[in-house]
Amino acid sequence: xxxxxxxxxxxxxxxLLTKAEVxxxxxxxxMFLFKEAHMYLIMGSAIATATISVLLIRYFKVKTLxxxxxxxxxKGLNKGTIIGGMMFGIGWAIxxxxxxxxxxxxxxxxxxxxxxxxxxLLGAYSYSIAKSKLPH
Amino acid sequence: xxxxxxxxxxxxxxxLLGLFVPFLLxxxxxxxxxxxxxxxxxxxxxxxxxxxxxxxxxxxxRWKFYFAIGITLGGLVAKIFLGAGGISYLPQYYYxxxxxxxxxxxxxxxxxxxxxxxxxxxxxxxxxxxxxxxxGLFATISFFVGGLLCTHYIIPLFN
Numbered sequence: 146x147x148x149x150x151x152x153x154x155x156x157x158x159x160x161l162l163t164k165a166e167v168x169x170x171x172x173x174x175x176m177f178l179f180k181e182a183h184m185y186l187i188m189g190s191a192i193a194t195a196t197i198s199v200l201l202i203r204y205f206k207v208k209t210l211x212x213x214x215x216x217x218x219x220k221g222l223n224k225g226t227i228i229g230g231m232m233f234g235i236g237w238a239i240x241x242x243x244x245x246x247x248x249x250x251x252x253x254x255x256x257x258x259x260x261x262x263x264x265x266l267l268g269a270y271s272y273s274i275a276k277s278k279l280p281h
Numbered sequence: 282x283x284x285x286x287x288x289x290x291x292x293x294x295x296x297l298l299g300l301f302v303p304f305l306l307x308x309x310x311x312x313x314x315x316x317x318x319x320x321x322x323x324x325x326x327x328x329x330x331x332x333x334x335x336x337x338x339x340x341x342x343r344w345k346f347y348f349a350i351g352i353t354l355g356g357l358v359a360k361i362f363l364g365a366g367g368i369s370y371l372p373q374y375y376y377x378x379x380x381x382x383x384x385x386x387x388x389x390x391x392x393x394x395x396x397x398x399x400x401x402x403x404x405x406x407x408x409x410x411x412x413x414x415x416x417g418l419f420a421t422i423s424f425f426v427g428g429l430l431c432t433h434y435i436i437p438l439f440n
Contacts, residue, residue: 148344151309155351156358158301163359165294170371177425177432186291187298188406194299195313195411202303209310218312220399220409222416229397230405230420232390234427238436239387241371243402244315244395247388248349252356255370260381264388266326269319271389272396279397 159249168249170241177238224280236265286364302411309344312412314404316395317342318349374439383439398423 165187166172176184201207202215209215237243240261242250247265250258272279305311321342359365374380395401398420400409406424409417 147309148347151311151344151347152351152354154301154305154308155348155353156355157351158298158348159352159355160359160363161289161294161298161355162352163356163365164289164363165291165298166288166368166370167294168356168370169368170375171369173428174432174436177428183291187295188402190291190295191299191407192410194296195302195407198300198303199306199411199413202306207303207307209307213310215306215310217306217412220405220414220416222419225397225399226405226416226420227398227423229394229399230423231427231430232394233398233401234394234424234429235431235435236387236390236392236394236427237402237424238428238431240384240391242391244318244391245349245352245401245403247391248315248352249356249359250370252353252358253360253365253370254356257371257375257381257384260384261388261391264385264390265319265392265395266323267385268389268392268394269316269396270323270327270392272393273320273323 158245159252162246162249163253168242168246168253168255173237173241228280236268299407299411302408311344312404313408314400315345315349315352316392316401316404318345319392320396321346322349394427 162168167184167187172181172184175181199217207215233243240247240258242258242261244265247258247261251262302313305313321339324339356365372380375384391401398405399416400420402421402424405417405420409420
């Protein structure tokens with residue numbers, strides 16, 4: 146049950162995504178058309194803030210609330226990072242949503258996003274079946 | 282106070298979104314990410330027996346499922362209390378049968394691609410780059426290559 150508290154984190158995250166319109170197809174479209182800096186500034190400032198925070202955590206050897214060492218899982222680079230990443234980008238441009246925003250779109254009442262979610266679940270399931278045959 | 286009902290500027294929302302990386306690390310030693318919630322939901326819908334994926338660890342992804350429920354509620358909260366309801370989030374085109382099929386296909390690419398790339402914009406672009414992982418940088422470039430190609434060459438075909 147200790148994972149239930151992440152609902153609260155999610156609510157704040159979802160409000161931010163929604164109110165900054167990271168979940169808006171038109172903003173994503175204008176980002177890919179280089180018409181609007183909004184999305185680039187959001188991502189850039191989020192990455193910058195996260196990077197500084199991680200440096201501070203490492204420098205001061207910050208522990209978790211349970212006084213444990215903070216460990217960061219390493220993600221390997223392989224062909225899937227590139228091929229899968231490009232597939233993801235195409236999906237992002239079509240639907241105007243990446244993973245978090247799909248859920249926020251549903252919450253804010255954009256009902257067609259339910260189809261996006263069903264598609265994403267089918268996609269994740271298909272990957273689990275196809276995985277052994279794909280280049281990695 | 283009326284401003285809170287308008288679009289929140291990047292310099293407010295961006296840094297606050299970025300702070301989720303240290304908060305989640307400190308609270309639960311979790312690295313921000315969302316796309317592993319998809320296999321978790323699949324494993325609930327299909328039951329563990331039918332969703333067998335050796336690399337996928339249901340227990341370590343479970344928190345992302347609750348996080349995703351929270352994000353959904355966050356959208357609802359923004360709609361009810363923060364004036365996020367009366368905005369057009371999708372072109373009218375998507376409210377047709379063809380548009381919905383288009384969304385289903387786009388969603389498929391998101392789910393398949395995020396699992397294949399082992400992360401999405403949260404897990405790779407924000408968490409990956411901020412923790413100095415080369416895979417995060419390559420994934421982010423790939424997201425944009427795919428998105429740019431689609432926006433400039435595929436989407437115009439449908440309008």
